[in-house]
Amino acid sequence: MGRSIPLLTPRNKQRIGFAVLATCTVVTVLPIIALGIYILVQGVPGISWEFISSMPRDGMHAGGILPAILGTFYLTLGTALFSIPPGIAAAIYLAEYAGDTRATRLIRIAMINLAGIPSVVYGLFGLGLFVLFLQFGTSILAASLTLSIMTLPVIISTAEEALRSVPVSFRVVSISLGASKWQTVWRIVLPQALPGIITGCILGLERAAGETAPILFTGAAFFLPRLPQSPFDPTMALPYHLFVISTQVPGMPVKIQYGTVLVLLVFVLSMNLIATMIRSRARARRQW
Amino acid sequence: MAAKIVVRNLNVNYQDGTESLRKISLEIEENAVTVLFGPAGGGKSTFLRTLNRLNDLGDLETQSGQVIFNGVNILESGIDVIELRRKIGMVFSRPVPLPLSIYQNISYPLEVAGIRNKARLDEAVEKALRQAVLWDEVYDRLNDPAHALSGGQQQRLCIARVLALQPEVILLDEPTSALDPISTAKIEELLCEISREITVIIAPHNTQQAARIGDYAAFFLQGELIEYGVGKEIFTRPKDKRTQDYIEGRFG
Numbered sequence: 001m002g003r004s005i006p007l008l009t010p011r012n013k014q015r016i017g018f019a020v021l022a023t024c025t026v027v028t029v030l031p032i033i034a035l036g037i038y039i040l041v042q043g044v045p046g047i048s049w050e051f052i053s054s055m056p057r058d059g060m061h062a063g064g065i066l067p068a069i070l071g072t073f074y075l076t077l078g079t080a081l082f083s084i085p086p087g088i089a090a091a092i093y094l095a096e097y098a099g100d101t102r103a104t105r106l107i108r109i110a111m112i113n114l115a116g117i118p119s120v121v122y123g124l125f126g127l128g129l130f131v132l133f134l135q136f137g138t139s140i141l142a143a144s145l146t147l148s149i150m151t152l153p154v155i156i157s158t159a160e161e162a163l164r165s166v167p168v169s170f171r172v173v174s175i176s177l178g179a180s181k182w183q184t185v186w187r188i189v190l191p192q193a194l195p196g197i198i199t200g201c202i203l204g205l206e207r208a209a210g211e212t213a214p215i216l217f218t219g220a221a222f223f224l225p226r227l228p229q230s231p232f233d234p235t236m237a238l239p240y241h242l243f244v245i246s247t248q249v250p251g252m253p254v255k256i257q258y259g260t261v262l263v264l265l266v267f268v269l270s271m272n273l274i275a276t277m278i279r280s281r282a283r284a285r286r287q288w
Numbered sequence: 289m290a291a292k293i294v295v296r297n298l299n300v301n302y303q304d305g306t307e308s309l310r311k312i313s314l315e316i317e318e319n320a321v322t323v324l325f326g327p328a329g330g331g332k333s334t335f336l337r338t339l340n341r342l343n344d345l346g347d348l349e350t351q352s353g354q355v356i357f358n359g360v361n362i363l364e365s366g367i368d369v370i371e372l373r374r375k376i377g378m379v380f381s382r383p384v385p386l387p388l389s390i391y392q393n394i395s396y397p398l399e400v401a402g403i404r405n406k407a408r409l410d411e412a413v414e415k416a417l418r419q420a421v422l423w424d425e426v427y428d429r430l431n432d433p434a435h436a437l438s439g440g441q442q443q444r445l446c447i448a449r450v451l452a453l454q455p456e457v458i459l460l461d462e463p464t465s466a467l468d469p470i471s472t473a474k475i476e477e478l479l480c481e482i483s484r485e486i487t488v489i490i491a492p493h494n495t496q497q498a499a500r501i502g503d504y505a506a507f508f509l510q511g512e513l514i515e516y517g518v519g520k521e522i523f524t525r526p527k528d529k530r531t532q533d534y535i536e537g538r539f540g
Contacts, residue, residue, distance in 0.1 A: 169384045176342055177397035177449065178374040187400070192387055286387075 039261050046259025060223060060249055065260055067227055071140075071235035072267065074228065075219070076209045078144025079151055083208075084201050087155030091197070094156070095163035096185050114153040120213035122150045127217040141231040143219025147208040154207065158200025162193040195282030202275040206268050212239040222248070238264040291315035292457060292487040293339065298353035300334055302346065309334055310511045312353070316457075316504075321479060321488045323502035323519065325495055327540040330508035332491035336459045339489070340376040341369045357457075374401060377450030381462035381493070383442035385434035390426050393434045393445055394452045401453070412452050420448035421478050440471025447478065457487040465493035476501050495535055499523040507531045 050064055057063035098104040126146025136142040166189045174184040212220075220240035228235045242260050245252045293316040300309040309331045316322050324332040337343045339355060341362065354361045362372055374397070386393050394413040403409060413430070417423040422444045426437070434445055443463055450458055460479070464472040479488050480501060492498040498505060502519035507528070515522060515531045526532040534540050 167384075169380070169382070170386060172342065172345060173380065173384045173386060173446075174396075174400075175345060176340065176373055176378040176380075177400070178370050178453065179397070179400040180370060183400045187396070188386060 039258060039265065042254060043258035043260075043262030046253075046255030046257075047262060051256075051259055052263060055225075056223070060245055061252065061256070065238070065241060065256075065263065067224055067236040068238045068241035068260070069263060069267075070227060071220075071237040071241075072209055072239070072264070074140050074235060075144055075147060075215065075237055076205055078140055078231070079147040079208045080201070080205055082145055082148035083151040083155055083204065087152050087201070087204075088159050088197060090152075090156045091159030091163060092185060092190070095160045096181070096189065108157075111153040111157055115157070118213075119150060119211050120216075122146055123214040123217050125149070126214060131218055137232060138217070138219050138221075138234045139232045140219055140228060140235050143215040143235070143237075144231075146214045146218045147211065150211070150214055151204040151208045154204035155201050158203070159193070159197040162196025162200065163189060165196065166192045192286075195278050199275045199279045202271050202278075206271040206275075209271070210239055210264065210268050212243055215240060238267065290318045292318035292357070293489075294354075294356040296354040296356070298335075298338065298351075298355060300331075300338055300343065300351050301349040302334075303349045304347065308511050309338070312513045314506060314513060314516045316487060316489060318487050319484060320503040321483045321490065321501050321519075322504040322506065323498040324489065324491045324506050324508055325498040325502075326508035326514075326534065329510070331511045332508050333461050335508070336378070336461050336489065336491060338363075339457070339459055340373050340378055342373075342378060344369065374453045375455050376457040376459060377453060377455040379443070379446050379450055379458065379460040379463050381465045383439060383446050383466065385437070385442050385445055388434060389431045390434045390437070390445065391430040394449050397449060397453050416448040416452035417445075419451050419478075419482060420444045421474060422448055438471075440467050440474065443467060443471070443475060444478070447475070451482065451486075455486065457489065458482070460488070460490040462491055462493040464497065472497070495523075495537075495540075499535075507534065509534070 052064060052069060053066055054064035055066055094104060094107065123146060126142060126149070130136045130142035130145050131138055134142075136145075170188050170192070171184055174188050175181070179187070208214075215237055219234055220237050221234040222244055224234065224236055238260060242257070242264065245260065246257055295312055295314050295316070298309055298312040302308060312331075312335065324335060326332060334343070337346075338351070339357075339362075343351070351363060353363070355363050357372075357376070360367060386396060388396060391413055394416050395409045398409055398412055403412075414423060414427075417426065422441060425441060426432075426445075434442065437445060443466075447458075447460075447463070464475055467475070476497065479490065482488065483503070490501070492501065499519070502523070504517065505519040505522040506516040507514045507522065507526075507530075509530060515526060515528045517527075522531065523535060526535060
């Protein structure tokens, strides 16, 4: 045998492997960074105090986007109201009381599938149930409820996960000290799971805030001359407004379009940031 | 001497068939240390967990026989298990401080029992910590997280937490298995001390410990009670060949 220099030594294989992985990472991350830079460059010139604090003028070609910002805020608030309390309650029930029966397994499978349903289907469902059948009309209420239904599976499954990650030993110790199951959940398990639950709620809401399809038929308005006065009024909202000014109104200034994108992104990303902060703070303080 | 707990013909089985008890009958003496010893999987933990109904939490298959405590068969479904667990406390092998402060760890069982009076809680916390010989080490940092204590301190905290309820019986499942010899000695001393007022039932983590602290001793082997009697006699002149072989280290 000749003395050839082996190319595929374990060391070289490792080098090649790492190089491939690193390339993949760069290829994945690059478009996101490019997107961010592009939106910043295009959007920042559109941002001003007037832009975020005044009503649109000249057929939305000038002025601000206050009604859309407020609308998204109202919708997010409404969604939080309707999805967080029942979502947490359901998660507590599933994680602590329900056990592993055929019924609970069915519920979990249903939730996983619900999370995969296209959001436009939720929109149609909301139209049928809240707008027409319950006669809420196209309103903040109907849109919030529709978004809640879409958000609930996310909240329930992340909250259940957070509850389950609290060590069983805490529960056993608490019970052994004469605490009831309810006291154990309320005083020991829930406080420990809370950061995880809050994080899950925020991430669920963040998705809801950016959705267009579910509010399209249930509460979003093309243009409103005044701000909504009650939950039964329709509202403008950032994602739908973006759709409108990008496709439905000819001759929109680019800086208004990208300014709106930027505002929506800042809204959503700041929620994300809060969730991340809560999570990392809780992790640092966690005692297990 | 009076019997604190009378066990008659106790049978316990788990769903997966592991560690079960067969026909256990014995009388636990009041205000003494009773050690349950024997190889792993012999049923010591199961026996302890039966005494304060912690088995309810697991996958219990069947349970029969009687455990008479204060004149009541505690295996009956109608009894108040929460009240039972306040009278028969449990300390686990790995110290598990609740994710609360040192103070709150002790006050927790009292608070869930409905005691809200701050002065009463303060008093009970101090008393329990003194009983568990931990007060001098923690009195100036009661509001620190309990997690920050050392392993030995954590286990004494767990004992103090049980003592705060002023139980009649305290169960300990290998309480020193995760501790160094100094901490172990402290806990053994503490157990002998409290056994003047409280009935102590302990599964020690080795035979030497059983011999050191046991006023009475019960030898468990594969779910059966092989021999039961006064500790000194069992460890010096065991009647059963299997007990003798185990004590002398021929198996286990």
